Amino acid sequence: MTTDNAAAPRRRGAVRTEELLRVTFELAAEVRYSDLTIAAVARRAGVGKHTIYRRWSTKSELLLDALHRALGPALDYRDTGDVRADLREQFIRSSAALLSPAIWPVYRAVIIAAQDDDALRERLYRQFLAVIEQHTLDRLTSAQRAGELVADADLGYPAEVLCGALYYRGLLSTRPIDEAAIDGLLDMFMAAYAASP
Amino acid sequence: MTTDNAAAPRRRGAVRTEELLRVTFELAAEVRYSDLTIAAVARRAGVGKHTIYRRWSTKSELLLDALHRALGPALDYRDTGDVRADLREQFIRSSAALLSPAIWPVYRAVIIAAQDDDALRERLYRQFLAVIEQHTLDRLTSAQRAGELVADADLGYPAEVLCGALYYRGLLSTRPIDEAAIDGLLDMFMAAYAASP
DNA sequence: TGTCAACGGCACTGGTGGTGCCGATAGCAT
DNA sequence: ATGCTATCGGCACCACCAGTGCCGTTGACA
Numbered sequence: 001m002t003t004d005n006a007a008a009p010r011r012r013g014a015v016r017t018e019e020l021l022r023v024t025f026e027l028a029a030e031v032r033y034s035d036l037t038i039a040a041v042a043r044r045a046g047v048g049k050h051t052i053y054r055r056w057s058t059k060s061e062l063l064l065d066a067l068h069r070a071l072g073p074a075l076d077y078r079d080t081g082d083v084r085a086d087l088r089e090q091f092i093r094s095s096a097a098l099l100s101p102a103i104w105p106v107y108r109a110v111i112i113a114a115q116d117d118d119a120l121r122e123r124l125y126r127q128f129l130a131v132i133e134q135h136t137l138d139r140l141t142s143a144q145r146a147g148e149l150v151a152d153a154d155l156g157y158p159a160e161v162l163c164g165a166l167y168y169r170g171l172l173s174t175r176p177i178d179e180a181a182i183d184g185l186l187d188m189f190m191a192a193y194a195a196s197p
Numbered sequence: 198m199t200t201d202n203a204a205a206p207r208r209r210g211a212v213r214t215e216e217l218l219r220v221t222f223e224l225a226a227e228v229r230y231s232d233l234t235i236a237a238v239a240r241r242a243g244v245g246k247h248t249i250y251r252r253w254s255t256k257s258e259l260l261l262d263a264l265h266r267a268l269g270p271a272l273d274y275r276d277t278g279d280v281r282a283d284l285r286e287q288f289i290r291s292s293a294a295l296l297s298p299a300i301w302p303v304y305r306a307v308i309i310a311a312q313d314d315d316a317l318r319e320r321l322y323r324q325f326l327a328v329i330e331q332h333t334l335d336r337l338t339s340a341q342r343a344g345e346l347v348a349d350a351d352l353g354y355p356a357e358v359l360c361g362a363l364y365y366r367g368l369l370s371t372r373p374i375d376e377a378a379i380d381g382l383l384d385m386f387m388a389a390y391a392a393s394p
Numbered sequence: 395t396g397t398c399a400a401c402g403g404c405a406c407t408g409g410t411g412g413t414g415c416c417g418a419t420a421g422c423a424t
Numbered sequence: 425a426t427g428c429t430a431t432c433g434g435c436a437c438c439a440c441c442a443g444t445g446c447c448g449t450t451g452a453c454a
Contacts, residue, residue: 076270164365184354
C-alpha cells in the first residue's frame with residue numbers, strides 16, 4: 001500500500017483565499033441561507049474551519065469580502081447626454097449584475113446578515129447602496145445642469161426611489177425585475193422631472 | 198341545545214396560544230433575529246417546545262401568524278377627495294404601525310425567513326405586501342376617476358414604488374422613515390401624475 | 395536543506411431545530 | 425363527583441452549527 005497519491009497538494013495563502021471565495025459563491029448559489037455555513041464552506045473546500053476563521057472573523061466578513069471583489073466594475077455610469085437612456089442602460093446593467101445567479105445569493109445573504117448586525121448594515125449601505133445612489137444622483141445632477149431635468153427639483157429622493165424599487169422586487173415582491181419594470185420606473189421619474197420643452 | 202361550537206371551544210389551548218404569540222412579540226423586540234428561536238420562546242413562556250410545535254409547524258408559521266393577528270386594521274384607506282392628503286395620512290399611519298417597536302421586529306423576521314422559503318415568501322407577499330399595494334392602487338384609481346390624476350397613466354408602478362421606497366429604508370438604508378421622506382415620495386408622485394388644472 | 399507559519403483533522407463547549415417518551419393535569423361528558 | 429383523554433411540561437436524544445484549542449503535517453521561502 002503506497003502512500004498515496006494524486007491528492008491535490010495542500011495550498012496556502014492567497015491561492016486558498018481565492019478558492020474559498022469561489023466556493024462561497026458556489027455554495028451560496030446552491031443552498032438556502034440557513035445552510036450557507038462556515039462549516040459547509042470548509043467541507044466543500046476540503047479545509048479546516050481554522051483556515052477560514054484565520055481570514056475572516058465572522059461569516060459576515062466572508063460574505064462582504066466576496067461581494068466586494070465581485071461587484072466593483074458594474075456600478076459605473078455613462079453620460080451620453082440622454083439621461084433617460086443612460087439611466088435605463090445603467091439600471092438594466094447593474095440589476096443584471098446584482099441579480100445574476102452568481103452574485104445575488106451572496107448579496108442577499110449579506111442583506112440578511114446585516115439585519116442582525118448594525119455595523120455590517122452600515123458597511124453594506126456605505127460600500128454598496130450609497131455608492132449606487134450617489135452615482136445615480138450625480139448623473140441626475142449632470143442632467144439637471146444640462147437642462148434635461150427641471151432646475152429646482154430635489155433629486156435626492158428620486159435617486160433613492162429608483163434604487164429602492166428594485167430591491168423591493170428582489171427581496172419582497174414576487175414579480176420579476178425586467179426591462180418593463182425599469183421602463184415603468186423611468187416613466188414615472190421622467191413624468192415628474194423632465195424639463196418641459 | 199344550539200349547534201355546539203365545535204369551532205372554538207375555549208380549551209386551555211387558546212389561552213396558551215395567545216400567550217405564546219405575546220411572548221413572540223416580546224422576544225422579537227428584545228433580541229436579534231438569530232436569537233429569536235423556538236427554544237427561547239418556549240423558555241420564556243415556561244413551556245415545552247412541543248407546545249409550540251403542536252400549534253405551528255415551523256418558526257415561519259409562528260411569525261406569520263403573529264404578524265397576521267397584529268396587523269389587520271392598519272391597512273385601510275380613507276377617501277376624502279384629496280388623494281395626496283389621503284396617501285400622506287395613510288403612509289404615515291401604516292409605516293408607523295409596521296415600524297413600531299412592537300411589530301417591525303416580527304415583520305422583519307418574516308421577511309428574513311421568507312428569503313429561505315418560497316412558500317412563505319409567496320404568503321408574505323399575498324397576505325401583506327400585495328394587500329397594501331392593492332389598497333394604494335384602489336385609492337389612486339379612485340383619484341384618477343375623480344380627475345385628480347392624469348387619466349391615461351398606468352398607476353401600477355407608482356403604487357409599487359411608493360411601497361418599495363419605504364421597505365428600502367426599513368431594511369437597507371440607514372436613513373429614517375419620517376414625514377419628510379414620505380413628503381419627498383409624494384412630491385415625486387404628484388409631479389408625475391397630478392392632473393394639470 | 396532547514397525552519398516555521400500555515401495547514402487539516404479532531405475534539406470540545408454551548409447552542410439550535412426537531413422528535414420521542416414520560417407522568418401530570420385540566421377540562422369535558424357522563 | 426368521577427372518570428376519560430387530549431394537552432401539558434420535562435427530559436433525553438439526534439444531528440448540526442459557531443467558535444476555539446491542540447497536534448502532527450507540509451509547503452514555501454531563506
